[in-house]
Amino acid sequence: MRVGVITFPGSLDDHDALAAATRGGAEGVGLWHGDTDLSGVDAVVLPGGFSYGDYLRTGAIAQHAPIMAAVRAFAADGGPVLGICNGFQILCEAGLLPGALLRNSGLRFVSRPVFVTVERRDTPFTRGFDHPGPWSVPLKSGEGCYHADPATLDRLEAEDRVVFRYLPGDNPNGSARNIAGVSNEAGNVVGLMPHPEHAVDDDLAGGDDFLAMFAGLASDVPEHESLSR
Amino acid sequence: MTQTPVTTFPADETLTDERARELGHELGLRRDEYDQVVEALGRVPTVSELGMYSVMWSEHCSYKSSKVHLRRLEATSPRILAGPGENAGVVDVGDGLAVAFKVESHNHPSFVEPYQGAATGVGGILRDIFTMGARPIAVMDSLRFGDPTVDGLGPRSRAFQRAIVDGVVRGVGGYGNCVGVPNIGGETVFDDRYATNPLVNVLAIGVMPVERLQLATAEQVGDVAILLGSSTGRDGIGGASVLASQEFDEGLEDKRPNVQVGDPFREKSLIECCLELYDRDLLAGIQDMGAAGIACSTAELASAASMGMDVDLDAVHLREPSMASWEILCSESQERMLALAHPDGVDEVLAVAARWDVPASVIGEVVAGDRLRLHRRGELVADLPARSLADEGPTYDRPRERPAWQDGYGIVVAEDLPIPGLADDGDLAxxxxxxxxxxxxxxxxxxxxxxxxxxxxxxVLGPGQGDAGVVRLPGSARGIACALDGNGRWCELDPAEGTRRVVAEAFRNVACVGATPIASTNCLNFGNPERPEIMWQLATSIEALGEATRTLGIPVTGGNVSLYNESRVGGSDDPRDTHIWPTPVIGVLGVIDDAAMAVGQAFVQEGDVVFLLGDETRPGLAGSALQAYLDLPLGGRLAPVDLDLEARLAVVLGEAARAGLLHSAHDISDGGLVAALADSAVLGDIGVQIVPTERKDPAQLLFSESPSRVLVTTPSDSVRELARLCADAEVPLADVGTVGGTTIDVQGLLTLSLEDVRDAHLRGVPTAVDPSLVTTATGEVVT
Known part of the structure; x- marks a missing residue:
């Protein structure tokens, strides 16, 4: 299993995502925003950070990077794609995931561990979890408030596409319906605001609750096709 | 020895002696300093030269008031790979790794424009770290603000104070978060003495393979100077001389253009670009551009190599083409580096820069001789000995005098305080x-x-989780620990003993997490050095700093001096009211062989035994948080700290941590025992029952800040081993209680519900400072 991690200008957690993939048992492969192919990887991670400084709307510039055409094609083909934080924002801007991330309701950057439940355990990124949680994971973002129109939110829930939720009463950023992460229709593209790559090592402050995400990804159980319904 | 100076300069660069002297004065050069410039040049300076000298000879760049005293800090250690005078101190931490670290202030800019002032403070210290060849892996911040719970007039109003706190915190976060370096701790202090002169000190830590250390020693004639990073604009011109080297007066708004604007995204690209250049071994030298920009970096590189440099200012990428030569030279635009490369490597350097989208321009060349020559539009605009600018500025041994007001502190009765609820059987809890x-x-x-x-x-341990921050080094089990501490009230009371105590505290904090302290850095925040009383505080503090760091084996690897921390904005003219508390902020670095064994502050397990390690509780209310809280006048005498005991205590803490005996460790400091218990209990979400073994005044038991005391918790089956370690090291220990329950209980004195303490602990800061929260007169928060 080869997991590619894209470095955009301003990506910050690319190094962490590569380390997490390796720790989960996969081979981490660095990918460059200016390239046009994915070097034959089996999964792609768009890491956290502040691509292009986020001086424009978050993710708005990065979604036009040359490598994104290859990511779109890979995703359309059923390839597993994970967007973490800024990566989630980029996937939303790219139209690969529904909705948008707005400024936190408290209008401040929020950095703290949060608990999330895994609402759906049949995606490539959640099949490693043996129960829904709650699981602890660091969150660190200024624009993490998940937003979509009510019809879209209804559809996401009806289609079982809410993958992660904050605990009721502990929503850190005002996200609609406590949504922390969503998937596309096929379930192969997943985005979330918390940082699973910071929760893969029990010796570190972030703990290891999300090692299951990378271990599950590395265990090459289902083919991409088996995910489509 | 000097070559014959060129005598013809463009008309717009040429000044009469009279005009030059006048302009020099406006730029902050004293009359005798101007004479020294003329002597160094052998003629009247050009406009560009005058600009360069005024900035480079400013207090901020030249350390002219502190230099004679800083020499007392010199120390040698085989671990130190780069010491004072370099951009940052570098120490060998084993495993082939070296760690660069340094703390720096950005006080005045943060008062004038809190967000950008604080943000660029982070950016500047990070450049000092990666200039040395290290990848930044952590920052810490030491912040001092006015008391936001007190409402005063103008800048002392609560709204103004909250805006400063809010802007500074957003600035530190905005830059650090976007540049991708974790914040692992620091301190936040609120005290009215900082109301019109907040302190924003940022420490950064970086790591590198030992062989990647960049020292400016490899330059050769013909090496090419390449300016990497942001374009040069008019922002921040005169930041060093105007902002950092003068007191504040009214008219803050006018100084806003002197504050630089940060671009953390560009800094991130610049970091990655420079690290790749080091890895490819393409550079012969590198210097960051902070204060005094191109003037400073070209002069320092040339001077360090005992060579000259020819620079073409037309090649500098500018934001505004109309900029005058002196503006280009003195601009403090952020996120810029000056690199030197062998001519054969220039194309590769430019290619690496292009890959990271970092603008780069070839602007000059290293030449034989000692002259720094700068050209603009084909004409020479400055021609001066590089060393005169960088290393031969004025130094002063300014007059010092023990302030008369010190006498008043000694006669204050500090140790016998009326604690509400203690004396009158009231509500102590x-x-x-x-x-x-x-x-x-x-x-x-x-x-x-x-x-x-x-x-x-x-x-491993982030902010608030341990007495020091702990980061595991990449590719290693080894970690580094760092603590950053200051205490202005102690140092005002007694600059010598206060400084020793602060050093001891930072040292102890590093030891508490289980690390071995190995080196130190410092940021010396003081008032106006032209006042003999302030100069006495500074000199006294430096002497104590040198003595304490030598005794504890944590040699000073560098640091920063921030003077003129005085403000007449909205205040009186009395020196006692205008200057900040003398505030040396000390950073101590430690190494821990197995970072996973680091010990945090949080109580962990019901039934663990609580021990007090180190000294007994001594009178320690002089200069204390309690004295401040009760609005009593600052005063009393600081009990002397026993540095030998501190060293032994550190040995025990290190050995106990390595043996896995400790579940938590937290020193008793600001706020005394009650504050230490509250920190550990709230963090661990578990109570504690303390049974005092000492027969002491209850006020001292609960609130004393006397040094050399650490609360540790250990599972009962480790007690014997811990006692043996203490006996071997001759460190006293006392069994003082048990972890557990839902209260913080000090037998016979105090019972607090954990829930009440948590509420108080977590709401204290936001209630006081968050501008989005409205506080009523009674302190209730309305959301």
């Missing part, structure tokens, strides 16, 4: 809960909850 909610003692979650503390996957 209620008083303590309120005391713990005072913003300097309360948890700083509101502050560091806005900082990324996780990025780059090494953080």
């Amino acid at each position: 209620g008083f303590v809960a309120k005391f713990l909610a005072s913003p300097s003692l309360a948890a700083a979650d509101w502050v560091h909850g806005q900082y990324d503390s996780w990025v780059r996957g090494g953080t």
Whole structure:
């Protein structure tokens, strides 16, 4: 299993995502925003950070990077794609995931561990979890408030596409319906605001609750096709 | 020895002696300093030269008032790979790795424009770190603000104070979060003495393979100077001389253009670009551009190599083409580096820069001789000995005088305080809960909850989790620990003993997490050195700093001096009111062989035994948080700290941590025993029952800040082993209680519900400072 991690200008957690993939048992492969192919990887991670400084709307510039055409094609083909934080924002801007991330309701950057439940355990990124949680994971973002129109939110829930939720009463950023992460229709593209790559090592402050995400990804159980319904 | 100076300069660069002297004065050059410039040049300076000398000879760049005293800090250690005078200190931490670290202030800019002032403070210290060849892996911030619970006039109003706190915290976070370096701790202090002169000190730590250390020694004639990074604009011109080297007066708004604007995204690209250049071994030298920009970096590189440099200012990429030569030279535009490369490597350097989208321009060349020559539009605009600018500025041994007001402190009765609830059988628990909610003692979650503390996957103990921050080094089990501490009230009371205590505290904090302290850095924040009283404080503090760091084996590897921390904005003219408390902030670095064994502050397990290690509780209310909280005049005498005991205590803490005996360790400091218990209990979400073994005045037992005391908890089956370690090292220990329950209980004195303490602890800071919260006259928060 080869997991590619894209470095955009301003990506910050690319190094962490590569380390997490390796720790989960996969081979981490660095990918460059200016390239046009994915070097034959089996999964792609768009890491956290502040691509292009986020001086424009978050993710708005990065979604036009040359490598994104290859990511779109890979995703359309059923390839597993994970967007973490800024990566989630980029996937939303790219139209690969529904909705948008707005400024936190408290209008401040929020950095703290949060608990999330895994609402759906049949995606490539959640099949490693043996129960829904709650699981602890660091969150660190200024624009993490998940937003979509009510019809879209209804559809996401009806289609079982809410993958992660904050605990009721502990929503850190005002996200609609406590949504922390969503998937596309096929379930192969997943985005979330918390940082699973910071929760893969029990010796570190972030703990290891999300090692299951990378271990599950590395265990090459289902083919991409088996995910489509 | 000097070559014959060129005598013809463009008309717009040429000054008469009279005009040059006048202009020099406006730029902050004293009359005799101007004469020294003329002597160095052998003629009247050009406009560009005058600009360069005024900035480079400013207090901020030249350390002219502190240099003679800083020599006392010199220390040698085989571990130190780069010491004072370099951009940052570098120490060998074993395993082929070296760590660069340094603390620096950005006080004045942060008062004038809090967000950008603080943000560029982070950016500047990070450049000092990666200039040495190291990848930045952590930052810490030491912040001092006015008391936001007191409402005064103008800048002392609560709204103004909150805006400063808010802007600074957003600035530190905004830059650090976006540049991708984790914040692992620091301190946040609120005290009215900083109301019109906040202190924003940022420490940064970086790591590198030993062989990547960049020292400016490899230059050769013909090497090419390449300016990397942001374009040069008019922002921040004169920041060093105008902002950092003068007191504040009215007219803050006018100084806003002197504050630089940060671009953390560009800095991130610049970091990656420079690290790739080092890895490819393409550079012969590199210098960051902070204060005094191109003037400073070209002069320092040339001077360090005992060579000259020819620079073409037309090649500098500019934001505004109309900029005058002196503006280009003195611009403090951020996120710029000056690199030297062998001519054969220039194309590769430019290619690496292009890959990271970092603008780069070839602007000059290293030449034989000692002259720094700068050209603009084909004409020479400055021609001066590089060394005169960088290393031969004025130094002063300014007059010092022990302030008369010191006598008043000694006669204050500090150790016998009327504690509400203690003397009159009132509500002691209620008083303590309120005391713990005072913003300097309360948890700083509101502050560091806005900082990324996780990025780059090494953080073992982040802000507030341990007495020091701990980061595991990449590719290693080894970690580094760092603590950053200051205490202005102690140092005002007694600059020598206060400084020793602060050094001891930072040292102890590093030891508490289980690390071995190995080196130190410092940021010396003081008032106007032209006042003999302030100069006495500075000199006294430096002497104590040198003595304490030598005794404890943590040699000074560098640091920063910030003077003129005085302000007449909205205040009186009396020196006692205008200057800040003398505030040396000390950073201590430690190494821990197995970072996973680091010990945090939180109580962990019901039934663990609580021990007090080190000294007994001594009278320690002079200069204390309690004295401040009760609005009593600062005074009393500081009990002397026993540095030998501190060293032994550190040995025990290190050995106990390595043996896995400790579940928590937290020193007793600001706020005394009650504050230490509250920190550990709230963090661990578990109570504690203390049974005092000492027969002491209850006020001292609960609130004394006497040094050399650490509370540790250990499982009962490790007690014997811990006692043996203490006996071997001759460190006293006392069994003082048990972890467990839902109260913080000090037998016979105090019972606090954990819930009340948590509430007080977590709400103290946001209630006081969050501008989005409205506080009523009674302190109720309305959301």
